[in-house]
Amino acid sequence: NAGVTQTPKFQVLKTGQSMTLQCAQDMNHEYMSWYRQDPGMGLRLIHYSVGAGITDQGEVPNGYNVSRSTTEDFPLRLLSAAPSQTSVYFCASSTGQGSWKLFFGSGTQLSVL
Amino acid sequence: AQSVTQLGSHVSVSEGALVLLRCNYSSSVPPYLFWYVQYPNQGLQLLLKYTSAATLVKGINGFEAEFKKSETSFHLTKPSAHMSDAAEYFCAVSPYNTDKLIFGTGTRLQVFP
Numbered sequence: 001n002a003g004v005t006q007t008p009k010f011q012v013l014k015t016g017q018s019m020t021l022q023c024a025q026d027m028n029h030e031y032m033s034w035y036r037q038d039p040g041m042g043l044r045l046i047h048y049s050v051g052a053g054i055t056d057q058g059e060v061p062n063g064y065n066v067s068r069s070t071t072e073d074f075p076l077r078l079l080s081a082a083p084s085q086t087s088v089y090f091c092a093s094s095t096g097q098g099s100w101k102l103f104f105g106s107g108t109q110l111s112v113l
Numbered sequence: 114a115q116s117v118t119q120l121g122s123h124v125s126v127s128e129g130a131l132v133l134l135r136c137n138y139s140s141s142v143p144p145y146l147f148w149y150v151q152y153p154n155q156g157l158q159l160l161l162k163y164t165s166a167a168t169l170v171k172g173i174n175g176f177e178a179e180f181k182k183s184e185t186s187f188h189l190t191k192p193s194a195h196m197s198d199a200a201e202y203f204c205a206v207s208p209y210n211t212d213k214l215i216f217g218t219g220t221r222l223q224v225f226p
Contacts, residue, residue: 004156031212040122042203042218043157059215090156094212100147100164102214104156 002026006091006105013081013112021076021108023091029103031096032074033058034066036087037107043090049074050096081112115140117187117204119217127225132176132191134220136204139185146187147205147214148178157203163187174198199224 007022025032033048035058045058049068063085065077074093078085088109092102120135138144145164149157161172168180174197178189189202204217 033213035216040218042119043216045213045215048213058213092156096212100145100162100207100212100214101159102149102157102212104158106154106156 004091004093004103004105006089006108008108009106011108011110013078013110015081015083015112017081019078019081021078021089021091021110023074023076023105024072025074025091025093025103026072027093027095027103028071029093029095030071031099032068032091032093033102034064034074034076035090035092036060036085037090038087046076046089078110083112086110086112115144115206115208115215117146117206117215117217119204119220121220122218123221123223125223125225126194128196129193132189132194132198132222134189134202134204134222136178136187136189136217137185138187138204138206140206145207146178146180147207148172148176148187148189149203149205149216151201151203151219153200160189160202194222194224196224196226198222 004025030051034046035043047066049055091105116139147162148160151157163180171177201221205214
């Protein structure tokens with residue numbers, strides 16, 4: 001029972017570097033999303049996807065790109081990392097269509113120096 | 114736009130005492146409301162959800178929440194706290210028939226022996 005798998009668990013970047021956070025789910029879920037969690041700010045939605053080939057912006061999309069070429073994978077790309085992107089990132093998935101039960105990965109802790 | 118406000122970033126109770134975590138919502142249409150729990154170093158898990166059926170919703174681990182339209186509230190309660198309830202709790206709201214959840218800032222619950 002893999003569920004939602006995020007890699008890496010920890011990452012340190014220098015300002016200006018780019019990288020991709022990986023997210024994969026094996027539950028055949030249509031809906032996938034990325035959140036960032038910051039102290040005192042809860043979870044904020046970055047991008048989401050309601051199915052392969054369809055993505056949309058959330059509350060805080062600037063500085064991030066996503067694509068959804070398959071049902072299983074939903075990578076998050078940081079184009080040019082900034083210290084403000086230091087955060088814990090969570091990927092989540094659900095069956096979609098108003099099921100509302102999100103399954104979360106275990107998170108990626110990212111530090112940008 | 115829909116949003117939720119969680120009153121109190123930290124709540125401390127003694128083991129066996131009542132747990133009350135507060136959440137107020139803002140929505141121009143009947144909301145769908147949720148409580149999620151995050152244990153240390155883990156992703157979030159769904160505790161319970163309100164989707165316009167019964168106003169008193171029972172969830173896992175003995176938690177329940179009551180939807181009160183007149184007070185725009187959806188407070189989470191548990192009659193008797195257990196040490197294992199120590200975690201961070203997030204209230205969330207969703208636009209109708211989507212899985213796009215907007216989370217509050219979270220309340221950290223501490224339980225003392």
